[in-house]
Amino acid sequence: MKQIVGPLRRASIYGVISYLGLVLINNSELNLPNMWIAYLPMFIGVYVVTQWLDKRFGD
Numbered sequence: 001m002k003q004i005v006g007p008l009r010r011a012s013i014y015g016v017i018s019y020l021g022l023v024l025i026n027n028s029e030l031n032l033p034n035m036w037i038a039y040l041p042m043f044i045g046v047y048v049v050t051q052w053l054d055k056r057f058g059d
Helices: 002-026 036-058
Strands: none
Touching: 002 036
């Protein structure tokens, strides 16, 4: 059971934070020629925050 909880926790944290980030960026009315200019740093930040939260709540 412990082998399933860790990945599910990380996936749920990543899913919630990335969804909120996408909503924030898409509703910010950015007028960029390529939206990956905004998405890439957001997803890197989401990954870092997800790893930090998982280590904090994982133990």
